[in-house]
Each structure stands twice: as structure tokens, then as C-alpha cells.
Amino acid sequence: MTRSSASGEWARVIGRVWGMGERLCAEGCIGRGRRAKCVCDNDASEYREAAMTDGKVAIVTGAGSGVGRCVAKQLVAKGYRVVLVGRTESTLRETGDLLGPEGMCWKAVAADISVDADRARIIEETKAAFGRIDAVVNNAGKAGLKKLRDFTIDDLREQFEVNALGPIDLTARCMREMDEGGVIVFTSSMSTKDPFPGLGVYGCAKAALNAACRAIKNEAGKSNIRAYAVAPGAIETGMLRSMWNEKVLPRDKTLDPDTVAEQIVACVTGETDAQSGETIFLPSH
Numbered sequence: 531m532t533r534s535s536a537s538g539e540w541a542r543v544i545g546r547v548w549g550m551g552e553r554l555c556a557e558g559c560i561g562r563g564r565r566a567k568c569v570c571d572n573d574a575s576e577y578r579e580a581a582m583t584d585g586k587v588a589i590v591t592g593a594g595s596g597v598g599r600c601v602a603k604q605l606v607a608k609g610y611r612v613v614l615v616g617r618t619e620s621t622l623r624e625t626g627d628l629l630g631p632e633g634m635c636w637k638a639v640a641a642d643i644s645v646d647a648d649r650a651r652i653i654e655e656t657k658a659a660f661g662r663i664d665a666v667v668n669n670a671g672k673a674g675l676k677k678l679r680d681f682t683i684d685d686l687r688e689q690f691e692v693n694a695l696g697p698i699d700l701t702a703r704c705m706r707e708m709d710e711g712g713v714i715v716f717t718s719s720m721s722t723k724d725p726f727p728g729l730g731v732y733g734c735a736k737a738a739l740n741a742a743c744r745a746i747k748n749e750a751g752k753s754n755i756r757a758y759a760v761a762p763g764a765i766e767t768g769m770l771r772s773m774w775n776e777k778v779l780p781r782d783k784t785l786d787p788d789t790v791a792e793q794i795v796a797c798v799t800g801e802t803d804a805q806s807g808e809t810i811f812l813p814s815h
Contacts, residue, residue, distance in 0.1 A: 587660040588798060589613045589652065589704065591643055591697070592670035594621030597717065597765060600791035601667055603628055606635050608799055613656045614638045616670070633659070643670045643696035644688075653703050665713040665798045666704045668697035668739070675728035686731060693735035698742050705746075711754025715797045716743055717790075718761035720813055736761070740809045747807025756806040758797040762790045763814030785814050 588605050592598035594616035602612045606629045614622045614636055622638035629636045637659045641648035656663055672692040676685065701714050718740055721733030739759050746757035764784045793810060796802040804810050 585609075585611060585660075586664040587611045587613065587656065587662050588665035588667060589615060589656055589663060589700075590667045590669060591615040591700070592717075593625055594618055595625075597762075597787045597790050597794070598667070598669040599625045599628070600787045601669060601794050602636070604788075604791050604795040605798065606630065608795065610665075610798075611660055612636050613652070613659070615641055615643070615652055617642050643700065644691040645696075646699070649696065649700045649703060652700065653707065657707070663704050663707045663712065665715070666701060667715045667717070667794055667798065668701060669717040669794070670697070671717065671719075671736070673729060673732045676731070677728055678730040681731055689731050690735045690738075693732065694738035697739060701742065701746075705753075705755060708753070708755055712756075713798050713800075714743070714746055714755065714757040715794050716740070716757075716759040717794065718743075718759040718809060720761055720763040720811060722761055722809075723811065743809060744807045747805075750806070756797075756800075758802070758804055758806065759809040760790065760793050760797065760812065761809050762793075762812040765790055765814075785812060 586609070588610045590598050590602050590605070590612055593602050593612070593614035598614075598616070602614055602625055605612050612629070612635070614625055616622050617640065619638055619640040622640065626632055626636045626638055632638075637655065639652050639655050641652050643649065653663070670692065672689065681689075697716060701716075704712070704714070716739035719729075719733060719736040721729045722737040722740055723733075725733035740761070743757045743759040746755060750756075762785050765787055790812060793802070793812060797804065797810075802810075
């Protein structure tokens with residue numbers, strides 16, 4: 531991708547440099563003021579302003595692909611800065627390349643959500659980069675087909691550490707940084723309601739997120755912290771296809787990652803009709 535096309539893409543999405551009162555033209559140049567003349571003297575340049583969020587910062591786990599990547603793209607389009615969290619730095623950077631300049635609107639943190647020290651580091655690096663935490667989207671997860679009777683105690687620990695303990699602990703750490711309020715969103719699952727054979731333990735772990743969401747609402751008091759759980763059915767992602775091929779589960783029976791991301795982002799921005807503490811179920815077709 532050329533400099534013009536790459537910078538133009540994120541310039542049209544971002545529309546301004548947070549905290550500097552500057553605007554970016556479609557060529558990536560910087561000008562002052564709402565109708566400032568582009569410094570590259572391109573009369574066709576357009577200044578587009580993202581939703582005014584005062585440079586709010588959202589942590590998105592599982593951001594290297596699928597729903598997490600879609601959430602990051604949609605949040606940046608609404609003016610958020612995002613911290614991309616995942617185990618593989620290269621895929622996080624692939625997501626970042628779709629968003630704009632590193633350090634301005636995104637930061638990648640390679641971390642394993644199931645590791646205590648990594649969760650602490652996510653908070654530290656977010657504060658060092660952007661100075662605040664306004665939202666956390668707990669999207670990281672792990673699933674695999676195995677009947678409950680076949681699970682060992684180590685299997686159970688792994689499922690709960692990735693799908694429940696890690697996200698809940700990261701949430702608690704983030705809440706302690708949200709002095710002026712914030713938003714928590716958990717990516718849950720329809721498996722919490724009616725688990726498909728082989729996804730029973732996954733559903734058990736994800737059900738903990740629904741309960742945590744409700745607990746945050748009940749304990750919020752005057753903290754101005756909102757919490758939601760979004761519980762989709764089968765989503766067209768790599769994780770899904772690692773379990774079922776299209777003969778077993780046709781593509782037209784699955785949810786598009788962007789559709790799920792739209793629900794999550796609406797919770798973050800306050801555009802949802804759902805109430806804090808609610809689990810939003812999104813059945814697949």
C-alpha cells in the first residue's frame with residue numbers, strides 16, 4: 531500500500547490528532563482548525579472528524595483477528611484510541627496497520643490473558659502510552675470440542691483461566707483505574723444458555739462472565755461504570771472453523787464478526803438500548 535492510500539485510509543477514519551487540535555487530510559498531512567488548508571495544498575483533501583470522545587482509551591483483548599479486530603476498527607472510527615492485546619504481536623500489528631499511526635491511535639501489547647503478570651503489564655503499558663483507561667472489551671477466549679466427561683482437571687483450569695479468571699481479573703484491575711467511570715464489555719456465548727455438545731465447559735466458563743457483568747452493575751454505586759455481556763452464537767472466525775467445516779456448519783448459518791462487533795461497540799459508546807448488567811444474546815441463523 532502506498533503512503534497516500536495508507537495514510538488516507540486512517541485519515542478519513544480518524545479526522546484529527548487527539549489532544550493537539552490538529553486535523554489530517556486524506557493525504558495524511560496536518561493542518562490547523564476545522565477548515566484549515568492542507569499543507570500539501572491538495573484542494574481535494576477532506577477533513578473528517580471522528581465522534582468526539584476526548585481521546586478515550588479502550589483495551590481490546592483478542593484483537594489480532596476476528597471480532598476483536600473488527601471491534602478495534604469500529605472504535606477507532608468513533609474516535610477511540612485502542613490498546614490491542616493478544617498473544618501474537620505480528621497479528622496485532624496487522625490489525626494496527628488497518629487503524630492508523632502507531633502511538634497515536636493504537637498500541638500493541640503482546641500478552642497472555644491467562645497469565646497474572648501479563649494482565650498487570652497490560653494495565654501498566656496502557657497507562658504509560660495513553661494515561662487513562664475508559665473501556666475494556668474482554669474478547670479473548672479459547673474453545674475446543676470435548677465432552678465434559680472427558681475433561682481433566684488441567685483442561686478445566688485452562689478453560690477457566692482463559693475464558694473466565696483472566697477476563698474478570700483484568701476487569702477488576704481496569705475498574706480500579708476508572709476514577710471517572712468507564713465501560714466493561716465481555717464477549718460471552720450462546721453456549722451459556724444451551725451449550726452445543728462438546729462446548730459444555732466452554733459455556734460454564736463463559737457463564738461466569740454473565741454473572742460478573744451483573745455483579746458490576748449491582749456494585750457500581752456512584753462509580754459510573756457500566757457493564758455488558760454480548761453472547762453470540764456461531765461466528766465466522768478461524769476459531770469456529772478449527773472445530774467445524776462448512777459442510778457441518780454452513781457459512782450462511784453463522785454470524786459475521788462485524789455484526790457482533792457492532793453490538794459490542796454500541797455498548798462501549800452508550801448507543802445500545804441494553805441496560806448495564808444485561809447479557810445480550812445474539813443467536814446465529
